[in-house]
Amino acid sequence: MCAAKSDVVKIASVLSTGVEKVLAANKKANMTNTECGKQQSRSALVQILLGLIANFSSLAPSMSLGFSAIALPALLAENNPHKLDDSQSSWVASIASVATPIGCFISGPISDRYGRKSALISINLVCFLGWIVIAVAYYVPQHQYLILLIGRIITGLSTGLASMPAAVYMAEVSSPSLRGMFTTWNATSFSLGVLLIYALGWILQDNWGIAAAITSIFPCVGLVLVLIYMSESPSWLITKNRVEEAKKSMCKIFGADDYNTSVQEEIETLIFNKEKSRLSENFTNSTESQFTRNLKSLLRPTCLKPFALILTYFFFQQFSGVFVIVFYAVDIVKEVKVTMDPYFAICLIAATRMVAAIIVGFLSKRFGRRPLSLVSGGGMTLCMIILAGYLVFITEGRISKEQFSSLGWLPISLLMTYFFASTLGFLTMPFAMAAEVFPGKIRGMATGLITCLAYLFNFIIVKVYPMMMKEMGNYKVFFFYGAMSLMGTIFIALFLPETKGKTLQEIEEYFGRKKNRKSDNGEGEEIITLKASAA
Numbered sequence: 224m225c226a227a228k229s230d231v232v233k234i235a236s237v238l239s240t241g242v243e244k245v246l247a248a249n250k251k252a253n254m255t256n257t258e259c260g261k262q263q264s265r266s267a268l269v270q271i272l273l274g275l276i277a278n279f280s281s282l283a284p285s286m287s288l289g290f291s292a293i294a295l296p297a298l299l300a301e302n303n304p305h306k307l308d309d310s311q312s313s314w315v316a317s318i319a320s321v322a323t324p325i326g327c328f329i330s331g332p333i334s335d336r337y338g339r340k341s342a343l344i345s346i347n348l349v350c351f352l353g354w355i356v357i358a359v360a361y362y363v364p365q366h367q368y369l370i371l372l373i374g375r376i377i378t379g380l381s382t383g384l385a386s387m388p389a390a391v392y393m394a395e396v397s398s399p400s401l402r403g404m405f406t407t408w409n410a411t412s413f414s415l416g417v418l419l420i421y422a423l424g425w426i427l428q429d430n431w432g433i434a435a436a437i438t439s440i441f442p443c444v445g446l447v448l449v450l451i452y453m454s455e456s457p458s459w460l461i462t463k464n465r466v467e468e469a470k471k472s473m474c475k476i477f478g479a480d481d482y483n484t485s486v487q488e489e490i491e492t493l494i495f496n497k498e499k500s501r502l503s504e505n506f507t508n509s510t511e512s513q514f515t516r517n518l519k520s521l522l523r524p525t526c527l528k529p530f531a532l533i534l535t536y537f538f539f540q541q542f543s544g545v546f547v548i549v550f551y552a553v554d555i556v557k558e559v560k561v562t563m564d565p566y567f568a569i570c571l572i573a574a575t576r577m578v579a580a581i582i583v584g585f586l587s588k589r590f591g592r593r594p595l596s597l598v599s600g601g602g603m604t605l606c607m608i609i610l611a612g613y614l615v616f617i618t619e620g621r622i623s624k625e626q627f628s629s630l631g632w633l634p635i636s637l638l639m640t641y642f643f644a645s646t647l648g649f650l651t652m653p654f655a656m657a658a659e660v661f662p663g664k665i666r667g668m669a670t671g672l673i674t675c676l677a678y679l680f681n682f683i684i685v686k687v688y689p690m691m692m693k694e695m696g697n698y699k700v701f702f703f704y705g706a707m708s709l710m711g712t713i714f715i716a717l718f719l720p721e722t723k724g725k726t727l728q729e730i731e732e733y734f735g736r737k738k739n740r741k742s743d744n745g746e747g748e749e750i751i752t753l754k755a756s757a758a
Contacts, residue, residue, distance in 0.1 A: 285416025293424025319379030320682035326383020331671025353377030361432020390658035539711025544704035579646035591723030599648025600712030607705030
């Protein structure tokens with residue numbers, strides 16, 4: 224049996240070598256044919272348009288993140304005959320985070336089985352339903368709490384569904400030189416969604432029902448855009464052996480009218496990578512379930528190593544308070560003694576985050592993921608520590624009324640700087656890197672699972688925030704967020720590799736390589752080089 228298996232592996236090796244030689248010859252011939260003319264590349268304009276369409280579907284789901292911030296003041300108002308208690312209000316804020324991991328988990332299988340385009344369609348359908356239910360809750364005060372929870376669960380589900388498909392899609396259709404920018408666009412759309420819901424809260428104040436009804440328009444527009452203008456990912460089509468469809472889709476991405484040599488090279492590379500991945504695996508029993516095969520794929524080093532790294536990054540992202548402030552923005556603005564209108568203050572904070580989200584795409588392309596993550600963690604740590612110290616001085620009466628008035632700009636400035644710094648790395652990079660570090664055949668499931676766990680962290684920290692504030696006091700809570708930011712920064716400095724400028728195949732091969740510290744024959748040299756470049 225072992226001998227037979229060995230023979231099969233040898234045959235697979237020979238086949239793989241043969242495929243490599245054929246594709247190398249084809250590539251050489253194609254390069255020869257294009258030496259006299261300009262090599263065509265993927266159309267940057269087409270990529271930008273696809274990125275805008277894909278990420279538009281994340282707007283309404285992301286607005287669910289900030290909805291509790293604008294709704295809770297009205298729901299907790301003393302003049303509200305149906306006023307919620309503290310426990311109910313914490314559930315309104317956090318219950319969306321219970322449903323979000325479910326959406327994250329099923330988004331992977333939907334994306335892998337039915338395609339990236341179908342995953343985006345499902346996001347818009349679910350999100351529309353959720354916002355309509357929330358709008359109805361406003362006008363049924365007798366059963367408002369229950370209906371509101373149902374709506375929050377559905378919109379939370381859509382947030383989970385939207386967490387990765389757009390980023391995965393853009394990671395697959397974009398060129399390596401632009402991929403870093405495009406994979407951060409999902410975070411940009413999430414930032415824009417939070418800004419939009421805060422702006423609606425500022426304009427409409429206590430009328431969160433109208434805000435929900437307006438928000439329900441966005442998934443309708445997103446659905447139309449995806450159905451009419453989006454082409455399916457060629458990478459996904461190749462994994463499903465739909466080569467002709469992949470060729471047509473790749474032609475659209477290149478902005479090409481026909482199947483030219485540049486498109487041919489891309490398709491051949493995708494086919495080769497698929498065959499190489501298939502031949503390198505151990506042959507499994509034909510009766511083995513898809514779940515078992517996926518589980519084995521998840522436990523391989525090419526998936527397990529990046530999974531552990533990105534999950535740890537997500538842990539520090541959530542427990543450093545990045546999302547807590549989004550969910551309880553108005554309450555936190557009041558806690559840190561901001562003197563201006565709290566609704567206007569949170570719009571300023573969200574606008575700062577939006578600006579940073581736009582900038583980070585370009586900075587990521589230039590500097591990479593790792594340096595920005597380090598700057599982000601350092602900035603967050605400083606802001607939280609200074610803010611906590613400021614609150615200690617106020618609590619202990621070390622700041623007079625005159626000094627307090629003159630320092631009114633400090634807390635809002637610290638919150639804005641904190642959000643700017645977090646968006647440069649801690650907020651955006653875990654999502655962006657999760658879209659590119661996993662093998663193609665398991666990418667959808669792996670990214671769905673890891674964001675599922677990330678939102679479980681989110682539920683925990685959002686649910687316990689009122690209790691932490693009550694038991695610890697405001698300055699100790701912000702000291703805690705600062706400490707978690709510092710620990711996250713140390714983790715990044717020690718363990719996080721750089722993926723800037725690497726193809727998806729190179730990233731997969733990097734995580735699949737075995738370390739060899741005894742590099743007497745030079746086999747360990749490439750690992751050392753990669754790590755040095757990451758630093």
